[in-house]
Amino acid sequence: EVQLVESGGGLIQPGGSLRLSCAASGFTVYNNYMAWVRQAPGKGLEWVSFIYAGLTTYYADSVKGRFTISRDNSKNTLYLQMDSLRAEDTAVYFCARAHRRSQWERSYYFDYWGQGIPVTVSS
């Protein structure tokens, strides 16, 4: 059974740092495309970052230079290091697996999601 379990969220002051973790089971993160998606209170889904199987990383403009996505293959875990946090980063953060039905497809969809972890940036 595929599971994604996030941890590491909480209340942090503006300018502070947090590291989110997403422990995967039922598949290996190193050969899958993994993403972080967030949802601010009462708002829609917003893509934050993703990492390709070959370690290529992408970031939304809103977090570029402040957030770093990474993974530990030995622990089958995805991470999101969040630095210089701002009030507007307050959200529930989900990790998700991005999948495509064949190597010839250019479009990915999110087939598995974690339960989400809240992050609140406030003084």
Add this chain to the structure above:
Amino acid sequence: SYVLTQPPSVSVAPGKTATITCGGDNIGSKSVHWCQQKPGQAPVLVIYYDSDRPSGIPERFSGSNSGNTATLIINRVEAGDEADYYCQVWDYNNDHPVFGTGTKLTVL
């Protein structure tokens, strides 16, 4: 950046058909995926590649995509279908996902 526009809300009586649209420039040339999110829960994929259904999703859920509009159709709506629905595409130019603005489905 590519923009996907959804109606903020759709209301439907039980047993009727709900239609949720997702508008985007020439969206018919892209693959559209849909997810359902109930309050306090993670999103769940309900339609991928315009009209495919993951295992476990009822046949009442279907999708189509043409021109500038993709559509999620839910037949014989049940109270348990009440949720937020998001469309999603892949922005090929910038190589990242794009989510729609979301639609709250209310079952009357």
